[in-house]
Amino acid sequence: MDDEEFERLRGLIEEVKSGGVVSNFEAKRIRSDGETIWVSISMSPLRDFEGNIIGVSTIARDITEIKRTEEALRASEEKYRKIVEKFIQNALALISEINR
Numbered sequence: 001m002d003d004e005e006f007e008r009l010r011g012l013i014e015e016v017k018s019g020g021v022v023s024n025f026e027a028k029r030i031r032s033d034g035e036t037i038w039v040s041i042s043m044s045p046l047r048d049f050e051g052n053i054i055g056v057s058t059i060a061r062d063i064t065e066i067k068r069t070e071e072a073l074r075a076s077e078e079k080y081r082k083i084v085e086k087f088i089q090n091a092l093a094l095i096s097e098i099n100r
Helices: 003-017 064-098
Strands: 022-030 036-047 053-062
Touching (some): 003 022, 036 064
Antiparallel strands (some): 022 036, 036 053
């Protein structure tokens, strides 16, 4: 975790300690086996019987496959956008050539 992300996470924890709730904070993490994964983190305050905040509850979901799928979709969209652009360029060039 770099310094910027650490400070962002610290700010989110402070928000939760003040009674706020954090939903779906996305971040990269390194698993115990060394693999880098994406997680979606949600945090909420833990309160005692008097309503005092005594801790932070954290849930982290592995969203690596979702991120991979999103990236594959972006790459596919970019590929087909380039194909369509090239097709249009070629069609316009052909039309221009026909009209000479």
